[in-house]
Amino acid sequence: MxxxxxxxxxxxxxxxxxxxxxxLYDEKGIRENARRLKAAFAWNPGFKEYFAVKATPTPAILKLLREEGCGTDCSSLTELMMSDRCGFTGSEIMFSSNETPPEEFELAARLGATINLDDFTHIDFLEKTIGHIPETICCRFNPGGVFAIGASKEGFQVMDNPGDAKYGFTREQLFEGFRKLKAMGAKRFGVHAFLASNTLSNEYYPTLAGILFELVKELQQETGCHICFVNLSGGVGVPYRPDQPANDIEAIGEGVRKKYEEILVPAGMDDVAIYTELGRFMLAxxxxxxxxxxxxxxxxxxxxxxxxxxxxxxxxxxxxxxxxxxxxxxxxxxxxxxxxxxxxxxxxxxxxxxxxxxxxxxxxxxxxxxxxxxxxxxxxxxxxxxxxxxxxxxxxxxxxxxxxxxxxxxxxxxxxxx
Structure with missing residues (x-):
C-alpha cells in the first residue's frame, strides 16, 4: 500500500x-530523490538534470532543486521568466519548445539558455529572430514509427508512437540541419529525444541512449560537428498504482553507462555529457x-x-x-x-x-x-x-x-x- x-x-x-x-510537497523526499538521480549518473562528469518546469512551476520548488544542482527545462516565455527570477542563468536553462513565438526565442537567447530546436524550419526562423545562430545549439530528434521495448523483467511492455507526434526532426533533416547550423556559426551541438512517457521499465533510458549514441556517433563522423551532449529528456515514470514496481534509478544509470562505454568511448566521444529532463520522476x-x-x-x-x-x-x-x-x-x-x-x-x-x-x-x-x-x-x-x-x-x-x-x-x- x-x-x-x-x-x-x-x-x-x-x-x-x-x-x-x-x-502539499515533501522537501525531504524531493531532495533525497534529486541526490539519488545525481548519484546514478555520477559516472558522467557533465551530467545535469534539467527539471521540466511545466510539471511543477512553483518558485520554492525550483529554488530547492537548484540547491541540489538541477537546471530547468522551459517551454514558454513565462517558464523562462520564472527560471530567471529563481536564479537560474545561462546554461542552467534548456529551452525546448515548438511552434515558438519570436519573443520566446529572443528571451531564451538573452538569458543565454541552450536552445533546443524542434523543427528544421526553425533554423532560419531563429537566425532571423535573434540575428545569429548561438554557438551552442540542440536539435530534437523524432525517429518516426513506433517505439517499443519488449516485455521487461517487470512484466510489461513499453510502447509509444513517435510517428504520430508533432515534435522533432526526421533523421535526414537532422543531418542536413547540423551541416547548416555549423555553416551558420554553431560550434557545440546536442541531440534531444523523447520517445515514450511514464515508463515503468529500467530498460527505457538505456534503450533510448543506445539509439541516440549511435546517432550522434554517425552525426559527428559525417558532419564534423562537435557533439557535446545527449539529452535523454523525460519519460522515466512513477508507479501511480500501489501494485506497480518503481523504477530503479541506479540500474537505469548503470544501463546508460554501459551503452556509453560500448558506443561512444570507442568512438573517441567520451567527453559527451548526459542530460535529463525529468518532471514526473522528480516530483510526482x-x-x-x-x-x-x-x-x-x-x-x-x-x-x-x-x-x-x-x-x-x-x-x-x-x-x-x-x-x-x-x-x-x-x-x-x-x-x-x-x-x-x-x-x-x-x-x-x-x-x-x-x-x-x-x-x-x-x-x-x-x-x-x-x-x-x-x-x-x-x-x-x-x-x-x-x-x-x-x-x-x-x-x-x-x-x-x-x-x-x-x-x-x-x-x-x-x-x-x-
Whole structure:
C-alpha cells in the first residue's frame, strides 16, 4: 500500500491554519530523490538534470532543486521568466519548445539558455529572430514509427508512437540541419529525444541512449560537428498504482553507462555529457492533494463528494488516470466500501476515483490523493469559476510553509474588462 509522507496529526495541525483543498510537497523526499538521480549518473562528469518546469512551476520548488544542482527545462516565455527570477542563468536553462513565438526565442537567447530546436524550419526562423545562430545549439530528434521495448523483467511492455507526434526532426533533416547550423556559426551541438512517457521499465533510458549514441556517433563522423551532449529528456515514470514496481534509478544509470562505454568511448566521444529532463520522476511521489469529504450521495452508486475538484487535479478527468487515495486515520481499516470520489464541477468526468474500494468514509474525513507533485497543480484551471488552491511545503524539520496562496475571487476577476 502507498503510505502518505504526512500523518493525520500533522494534517490536522496544517488544516487548522490552511483550509482544504491544498497541494502539499515533501522537501525531504524531493531532495533525497534529486541526490539519488545525481548519484546514478555520477559516472558522467557533465551530467545535469534539467527539471521540466511545466510539471511543477512553483518558485520554492525550483529554488530547492537548484540547491541540489538541477537546471530547468522551459517551454514558454513565462517558464523562462520564472527560471530567471529563481536564479537560474545561462546554461542552467534548456529551452525546448515548438511552434515558438519570436519573443520566446529572443528571451531564451538573452538569458543565454541552450536552445533546443524542434523543427528544421526553425533554423532560419531563429537566425532571423535573434540575428545569429548561438554557438551552442540542440536539435530534437523524432525517429518516426513506433517505439517499443519488449516485455521487461517487470512484466510489461513499453510502447509509444513517435510517428504520430508533432515534435522533432526526421533523421535526414537532422543531418542536413547540423551541416547548416555549423555553416551558420554553431560550434557545440546536442541531440534531444523523447520517445515514450511514464515508463515503468529500467530498460527505457538505456534503450533510448543506445539509439541516440549511435546517432550522434554517425552525426559527428559525417558532419564534423562537435557533439557535446545527449539529452535523454523525460519519460522515466512513477508507479501511480500501489501494485506497480518503481523504477530503479541506479540500474537505469548503470544501463546508460554501459551503452556509453560500448558506443561512444570507442568512438573517441567520451567527453559527451548526459542530460535529463525529468518532471514526473522528480516530483510526482513527493506531492499530494489534500481534500476533505463534504457530501455523500446514495443513488445508483455510492458517491463521496470532496472539496477538491478536477480544477485542482485534472489528470483523472482528462486521461482517466489513476491516483491512489488514502483515507487518513483509516489506513488499516478494511477497504469494504465501493465509492466514486467526486468533485463539484458541472462535468460528469469530475471524478478522482470510480468504483474504488476504500474504507468507510465519514463526513469530515481527510483524504490524501497521492502522486500529484507533478502535473497536478500545474494543470489547474478556472472552469465553473473554481479557484486554484494553495501550495504548501512540508519542510525537513516538520514545519509547513505556504509557497503559493490560494486564489481569491479578486484574482479571478482581475483580468476582466467590465
Amino acid at each position: 502507498k503510505q502518505p509522507f504526512v500523518s493525520l496529526d500533522q494534517l490536522n495541525a496544517i488544516t487548522a491554519q490552511y483550509p482544504t483543498p491544498f497541494h 511521489p513527493y506531492g499530494c492533494l489534500v481534500t476533505r469529504a463534504t457530501h455523500e450521495k446514495h443513488t445508483y452508486k455510492e458517491y463521496i463528494g470532496v472539496d477538491a475538484c478536477a480544477a485542482n487535479l485534472m489528470r483523472p478527468a482528462m486521461y482517466g488516470a489513476y491516483h491512489h487515495i488514502t483515507v487518513m486515520g483509516k489506513e488499516d481499516a478494511p477497504c469494504d466500501h465501493k465509492y466514486d470520489v467526486v468533485g463539484s464541477l458541472c462535468e460528469n468526468n469530475d471524478k478522482f476515483a470510480v468504483d474504488r474500494m476504500l474504507p468507510r468514509i465519514d463526513m469530515g474525513d481527510l483524504l490524501v490523493i497521492h502522486d500529484t507533485g507533478a502535473h497536478g497543480f500545474s494543470m489547474g484551471y478556472n472552469y465553473n469559476g473554481r479557484l486554484r488552491s494553495a501550495e504548501l511545503l512540508l519542510r525537513q524539520d516538520g514545519t509547513v510553509e505556504q509557497i503559493r496562496r490560494a486564489e481569491t475571487p479578486d484574482d479571478y476577476f482581475a483580468t476582466l474588462v467590465w
